[in-house]
Amino acid sequence: MIPPVIDNLDYREQSPEVKDRFTKLKQRPVVLSVDNLGKTFPTPGGEVTALKGVDFEVFRREFMCVIGPSGCGKSTLIRILAGLEVETNGQVLLDGNPVAGPGPDRGMVFQSYTLFPWLTVKQNVMFGPKMEGKSGTSVEADARQWIDLVGLSQFENSYPHQLSGGMKQRVAIARALANRPRILLMDEPFGALDAQTRAQMQNYLLQIWRNLDITILFITHDLDEAVYLSDRILVLKADPGEVDEIIEVPVPHPRSLDQFITPEFVATKHRINQLIHPESESKEDVLPFPRMTAEGDDVE
C-alpha cells in the first residue's frame, strides 16, 4: 500500500532552493564523464553483458549514489572507473582525460576491509604518498592530518585488528583521501557495519564531503542511505546493466535525520523502490508452502 501522502507527491517536484542548487551544480565542471560504456565477460556458458550503453556525468563536488538490483553491474562500473577492469565499449574521462589503469586521482573504498594488517593506522595512510615517491616528515604530518580528520588521532599507532569495523572504514577513507584524489569511488563501504555505526559513518562522510573539494560516487543497496547522501541517484537495471533513471533528490541540504520522514524523502525512496522491485517481481516472493497446521490455529 502506498501511503496517501506519497500518492499525490511527485518526487520530481523541487522547492525553489533545491531547484537553484541543481542549476548551480550543473554549471560546475564535469569531473567524471562516462560515455556509452559497455562491458562483456566471456564465461564458459557464453558472454555475460554486465554493462551496456551507460552514459552519465558527475559534476565537481557532487555526491552521486549508484543503486540497482544485485548483479546489475555496479561493482563492474566502479572497477572500470578505478582502472581495475577494462571496458569493452565506450570510454571514461576524468577531468577530460581518458582513464587508463589505476591512478592516485581516484580513491577507492570497498565493503571488505582492505587495510594492510601488518601496518599501523598511520603507516596505512602514508602508504599511497610513499608509493608516489614522497617521503620525510611532511608525509607523516599530512597523514596525521587525515587521521585527525576522521577522528582517530588516538589510534594512529594501532594496528587494524585493534579497531572496530567503523574505525577501519574511517582509516580506509583517510587512506584514500591522503592521495588527494579528484573523486572518491566507494563500493558499499558501510555494507558490513551495524545500523548504528552505519548511520554514524554516513554523517562523518557528509561532513568530510562538505568540507573538502571532493566528488563522490557511492554504491549502495540501501534506499535510505542513497536518498540521505546523494545529490543525484543513478539507478541501474539488470540484464544487461543499463541506466534506468537518474534521480535528482528533492531533499534540501544540509541533510539531517529528521528528513527521513519528510514527504519528499519518502517519495524519492518510493520511486527507487518501484524501479528496483517492480510489483510483478514481488509475486514470485511467495513460497509454495503446504498448510501443516489445523484450521483455526492461525497466528495472524
Ligand SMILES: Nc1ncnc2c1ncn2[C@@H]1O[C@H](COP(=O)(O)OP(=O)(O)OP(=O)(O)O)[C@@H](O)[C@H]1O
Ligand atoms: N570477472 C567476471 N567474470 C565473469 N562475469 C562477471 C565477472 N565480474 C562480474 N561478472 C558478472 O557481471 C554481472 C555484474 O556483476 P557485478 O559484480 O558488477 O554486479 P553488482 O551490481 O555489483 O552486484 P551486487 O549488488 O551483488 O554487488 C554479473 O552477472 C556477474 O556475474
Ligand SMILES: [Mg+2]
Ligand atoms: Mg557489487
